[in-house]
Every structure is written in C-alpha cells, then in structure tokens.
Amino acid sequence: MNIVGNLNTLGYGLSAIGPGIGVGIVFAAFINGVARQPEARGQLQGIAFIGFALSEALAILGLVLAFALSA
Amino acid sequence: MTTMATAPAPGFESPGVEDFQLPPIFGPVTKPVLELVLAAIIVVVLFRLAVRKPQLVPGKMQFMGESFHGIVRNSIAKDMIGKAFLGYVPFLTALFAFILVNNLFGIIPFIQFPTFAHPGVPYALALVVWVVYTWVGIRHHGLGGYIRISTWPPDVPWWVRIILTPIEFLSNIILRPVTLSLRLFGNMFAGHLLLLLFILGGEYMLFTADSILLKILSPFAFLMGIVFTFFEAFIQVVQAYIFVMLTASYIGTVLADDH
Amino acid sequence: MNTYLLAADEVNPLAPHPVEIIVGLIAFGLLLWVLAKTVFPQFEKIYAERTDKIEGGLKRAEEAQAEANRLKQEYQEQLDGLRAEAARIRDDARAEGQQIKAELRAEAESEAARIRARAEEQISAQRESAVRSLRGEIGGLSSQLAERIIGSELSDPARRAATVDSFLAELDGLGSRQVAPTAGAN
Numbered sequence: 334m335n336i337v338g339n340l341n342t343l344g345y346g347l348s349a350i351g352p353g354i355g356v357g358i359v360f361a362a363f364i365n366g367v368a369r370q371p372e373a374r375g376q377l378q379g380i381a382f383i384g385f386a387l388s389e390a391l392a393i394l395g396l397v398l399a400f401a402l403s404a
Numbered sequence: 405m406t407t408m409a410t411a412p413a414p415g416f417e418s419p420g421v422e423d424f425q426l427p428p429i430f431g432p433v434t435k436p437v438l439e440l441v442l443a444a445i446i447v448v449v450l451f452r453l454a455v456r457k458p459q460l461v462p463g464k465m466q467f468m469g470e471s472f473h474g475i476v477r478n479s480i481a482k483d484m485i486g487k488a489f490l491g492y493v494p495f496l497t498a499l500f501a502f503i504l505v506n507n508l509f510g511i512i513p514f515i516q517f518p519t520f521a522h523p524g525v526p527y528a529l530a531l532v533v534w535v536v537y538t539w540v541g542i543r544h545h546g547l548g549g550y551i552r553i554s555t556w557p558p559d560v561p562w563w564v565r566i567i568l569t570p571i572e573f574l575s576n577i578i579l580r581p582v583t584l585s586l587r588l589f590g591n592m593f594a595g596h597l598l599l600l601l602f603i604l605g606g607e608y609m610l611f612t613a614d615s616i617l618l619k620i621l622s623p624f625a626f627l628m629g630i631v632f633t634f635f636e637a638f639i640q641v642v643q644a645y646i647f648v649m650l651t652a653s654y655i656g657t658v659l660a661d662d663h
Numbered sequence: 664m665n666t667y668l669l670a671a672d673e674v675n676p677l678a679p680h681p682v683e684i685i686v687g688l689i690a691f692g693l694l695l696w697v698l699a700k701t702v703f704p705q706f707e708k709i710y711a712e713r714t715d716k717i718e719g720g721l722k723r724a725e726e727a728q729a730e731a732n733r734l735k736q737e738y739q740e741q742l743d744g745l746r747a748e749a750a751r752i753r754d755d756a757r758a759e760g761q762q763i764k765a766e767l768r769a770e771a772e773s774e775a776a777r778i779r780a781r782a783e784e785q786i787s788a789q790r791e792s793a794v795r796s797l798r799g800e801i802g803g804l805s806s807q808l809a810e811r812i813i814g815s816e817l818s819d820p821a822r823r824a825a826t827v828d829s830f831l832a833e834l835d836g837l838g839s840r841q842v843a844p845t846a847g848a849n
Contacts, residue, residue: 379483383653386646390583393590400421400676421676432682440683444690448697455705460713473706490707494699501698502691524679525687532688593676 341399348395355388416608419600424521424593439519443505451501476500476648484652485659492655495536499529500648503588507640510596511633518592518640523585530585533651538577541658550658584650591643595636602629804834 363381367374426435454469476497481489510518541550554576606625609618
C-alpha cells in the first residue's frame with residue numbers, strides 16, 4: 334500500500350488532540366457554572382471564551398507549524 | 405482523497421494553499437485588498453446611518469448600532485478592563501466591527517473570501533494591539549513596572565521563578581500577538597479551506613466524475629457545504645469576538661494594579 | 664508529495680502580502696478615526712442623556728411622592744387641629760351652659776329670697792300697723808271697760824265676771840269683724 338501525503342498534516346492532527354480536550358473541559362466547566370449559578374452567565378461567558386481561545390491557540394499553532402515547517 | 409481518484413476521469417484535486425493565491429484585479433490590487441476597503445466603507449456607512457438622527461428612543465438603525473457598541477462597551481470592555489474602560493471602547497468597537505465584516509465576507513455570496521485567510525492584516529492588527537497594550541502598560545506602570553507585572557508573578561519561590569519568568573516573558577510579551585493573529589488567520593484559513601473542500605468536491609462529484617453513484621451522492625456534499633457555511637458564520641463571529649475580548653483582556657491585565 | 668512540496672515552496676500561506684498590510688492598516692486607521700470622531704461620542708452622549716432622563720424621572724417621582732406625603736401630613740395635622748378645636752368648643756359650650764344654669768338658679772334664688780323678704784317686710788309692717796291701731800283702740804276699750812266695770816257692782820264677783828265676759832264677747836264680735844286677721848296672724 335502506497336501512502337501519499339505530508340507528515341505535517343499528521344503532526345497537526347496530533348497537535349489538535351490536546352486543544353480538543355482542553356476546549357471540551359473549558360466549556361464543560363462553563364456549562365456547570367451556568368447550571369449552578371445562571372445569573373453569573375455574563376461573567377463566565379467572557380472567561381470561557383478566553384479559556385477557549387487560549388486552548389485553541391495550540392491547535393492553531395499546530396496548523397501554522399504544519400505549513401511553516403513544510404518548506 | 406486518494407479514494408476519490410478511482411474514477412478514470414482526471415482525479416480530484418483537493419483544494420490547497422494554491423487556492424488562496426488570488427490573481428490581481430489591477431496592478432497589485434487583489435480581492436482581499438478591495439475587501440478591506442469595502443469593509444471599512446461598510447462599517448463607517450452603517451455607523452453613520454445609525455447616528456444620522458440621534459434620538460433618546462432609538463430607531464431601528466440606531467438601535468442596532470447602539471446594541472453593537474453596547475456589547476463591546478458593557479460586556480467586553482467593562483468586564484475586562486475595569487473602571488478606566490471608557491477610553492478603549494472606540495478602539496475595541498472599531499476593531500470588532502472591522503474584523504467581523506471582514507470575516508463575514510467569507511460567507512457573503514459573490515465575495516466569499518474571508519479577508520483574514522491571508523495573514524498580513526491579522527499580523528498588522530495584532531501588532532497594533534501589542535503596541536497599544538504595551539504603551540498603556542508602560543504609561544500606567546512605567547517601563548520597569550510593566551516588565552515586572554508581565555514577567556514577575558508575586559509570591560513565587562525563586563526556583564520556580566527560574567522557569568516561570570522566561571515562560572511569562574515569552575507568553576505575555578512575544579506569544580500574545582503571535583497567537584492573537586494566528587488564531588484569527590488560522591480559523592479563517594481552515595474554515596475557508598473546509599468550505600472549498602465541500603463545494604469543489606461536490607462540483608467534482610456532480611460534473612467531472614464518471615461514476616453515477618458519485619453524481620447521486622453529490623447533493624450531500626453541497627448539503628454539508630451549506631451546514632458548514634452556517635458553522636463558519638458562527639466561527640467568524642466568535643473569532644472576531646475573541647480577538648476583541650483578548651485585546652480587552654490584555655489591556656485589562658496591564659492596567660491591573662495588584663497583579 | 665513532490666508536487667505538494669513544490670507548491671508549498673511557491674506559496675507559503677503564512678507569508679503576508681505587503682499591499683494588504685498597508686491597505687488594511689490605512690483602512691482600519693481611517694475607520695477608527697472617523698468612528699471615534701463622529702459616531703461613538705454620539706452614542707456616549709445618548710447613553711448619558713438616557714441615564715440622565717431615567718434618573719431625572721425617578722428623582723421627580725420621588726419629589727412628587729415626598730410632596731404628597733408632606734401635604735398629607737399637613738392635612739392630617741389640620742384635621743387633628745380641627746378636631747381638637749371642635750372638642751374644645753363643645754366643652755366650652757357645655758361649661759357655658761352649666762354656668763348659665765348656675766347663674767339662673769342663683770338669680771332665681773335671690774329673687775325668691777327678695778320676694779320672701781319683701782313679704783316678711785309687708786307682714787311685719789301690717790302687724791305693726793295692726794298693733795298701732797290696736798294700741799289706739801285698746802286705750803278706748805280699756806276706758807270703756809273700766810267705765811262698765813265701775814258702772815256696775817264691783818262687789819259681786821259673778822256679775823263682775825259676767826261683765827268682763829260680755830265685754831270680751833263684745834270685743835270678740837268686734838275683733839271678728841276688725842281685729843280678727845291680726846289676731847289670727849298672731
């Protein structure tokens with residue numbers, strides 16, 4: 334069997350695992366928080382999105398590195 | 405991808421980075437350049453319409469403008485920056501509107517290219533944000549104070565500091581603008597690639613491929629394309645929101661006194 | 664794989680396009696400038712006006728409430744005052760009535776006393792005049808009696824007694840006609 338492709342893509346796939354879990358944890362905590370204290374939704378939302386963004390940054394870095402290191 | 409190339413007809417060329425190299429329309433001006441100008445014009449015109457006849461009881465346009473401004477003002481700037489938030493609201497609102505319109509170009513028919521799938525402007529905007537929050541931090545704490553709050557977390561033993569300070573320096577001063585710009589660019593780039601994949605794939609299945617089965621299945625590819633268009637719309641709004649949110653949060657952290 | 668690498672060599676998606684950067688910065692700068700100059704101050708002004716209006720309205724409502732409370736208290740006080748006044752007037756009237764009654768009674772008593780005094784005066788005056796007239800008559804009568812006694816036999820006690828009796832009976836008959844009221848009064 335002949336596999337054609339770029340190994341960097343695989344690297345990106347691996348780098349997306351951690352952030353995927355992380356984003357899941359962030360929003361799980363957000364949902365928990367809102368379920369416990371619905372009135373805190375506004376505050377939690379901002380924090381949740383920051384957490385989401387920080388986790389997601391790693392996946393994006395993986396994507397970017399997949400291109401940057403392919404040269 | 406390789407499985408699709410079973411048809412004897414020319415194999416499916418999956419969309420790639422080449423598809424993001426758009427031909428110049430005239431001179432050095434390409435589609436994203438026009439989009440940037442168009443976005444600025446749209447934002448300015450909409451906001452001018454919103455305040456054309458300012459009233460205490462707002463009309464439709466004014467209400468929309470006020471809501472947009474109010475979201476940035478009350479739920480982003482006020483929460484993230486604190487009591488001195490008012491001066492940063494214009495910058496944040498303009499940033500949000502500009503990024504949002506440019507992102508939404510990705511799903512607006514006939515434009516259909518998110519400007520920030522090219523990384524230049526995200527780099528530039530992140531640099532502007534970096535300059536803004538660095539300047540604010542230095543003005544508020546002095547140069548030494550700014551570096552101290554950025555790299556010197558309080559109440560940490562010295563042996564942790566050896567590791568922590570370089571990390572803090574890297575993440576707060578260097579990586580912040582990098583991730584800020586790359587996040588925006590990466591999302592737009594990947595999202596556009598995703599839509600290209602479904603639409604071009606569906607097109608290939610419908611028109612180029614020989615197999616009848618693929619022709620029959622092609623509507624599902626288009627359907628997925630439509631579903632992901634809505635998903636992209638969500639992502640585009642969220643990314644514009646996050647960009648502004650993080651900008652406000654960075655300004656907030658350099659303004660905080662107890663950190 | 665080779666073609667892909669070649670393509671990646673040609674176009675790295677991470678490479679910025681200088682024209683875009685320049686146009687983007689200029690567009691964003693102009694956008695920010697125009698909005699910050701003309702649009703956002705308007706928004707802030709409207710927010711401030713709205714807040715002011717709402718707070719002003721609340722304040723006015725509060726003032727009206729306070730005014731109403733003040734007026735109510737005032738009326739209450741006035742009402743209480745009037746009530747006290749009415750009670751006072753009633754008490755006064757009652758007291759006055761009592762006083763008038765007492766005065767009338769005193770007056771009536773004094774009048775009665777006066778009338779009684781006058782009656783007594785009259786009575787005594789009449790008695791005096793009766794006594795005076797009796798005194799005058801008694802002289803004559805005594806002398807008459809003495810004449811009679813002297814005129815008849817004084818030695819016979821039975822005759823003498825009969826004489827006195829007849830004289831007295833005469834007097835009685837006279838008295839019943841003239842002196843009887845004075846004698847009756849005594």
